[in-house]
Amino acid sequence: MFTSITFKEKVLAVVARIPRGTMLTYKQVATKAGSQNASRAVGNVLKENFNLKIPCHRVIHSDGRLGRYNRGGEKRKRELLKAEGVISN
DNA sequence: GCAGTGACTTACA
DNA sequence: TTGTAAGCCACTG
Numbered sequence: 001m002f003t004s005i006t007f008k009e010k011v012l013a014v015v016a017r018i019p020r021g022t023m024l025t026y027k028q029v030a031t032k033a034g035s036q037n038a039s040r041a042v043g044n045v046l047k048e049n050f051n052l053k054i055p056c057h058r059v060i061h062s063d064g065r066l067g068r069y070n071r072g073g074e075k076r077k078r079e080l081l082k083a084e085g086v087i088s089n
Numbered sequence: 090g091c092a093g094t095g096a097c098t099t100a101c102a
Numbered sequence: 103t104t105g106t107a108a109g110c111c112a113c114t115g
Contacts, residue, residue: 025098027098030111040094040097041095100109101106
């Protein structure tokens with residue numbers, strides 16, 4: 001039920017709704033999920049998420065760093081973002 | 090119910 | 103500017 005939706009589900013829903021060419025920080029995702037300070041929890045959710053429908057590569061650190069990626073690491077993540085035109089290098 | 094873990098964030102030296 | 107330390111939150115065993 002939607003009433004029993006967990007923080008995990010919210011995080012996945014938020015990330016899944018990130019439009020192509022847009023990046024959000026872990027803090028931004030956490031805020032949209034309901035907890036602005038749960039940036040670490042966001043990482044936990046994406047870490048266990050292997051759904052290709054979730055563009056977890058569009059979630060980066062508040063510092064602008066890419067962070068990690070469960071499908072190839074920062075390098076792979078940067079390639080995906082570059083392919084979308086989010087970053088130029 | 091408690092403790093541990095982690096793809097993070099912020100502050101200070 | 104860079105590195106270290108502590109804090110915060112949600113989920114699992």
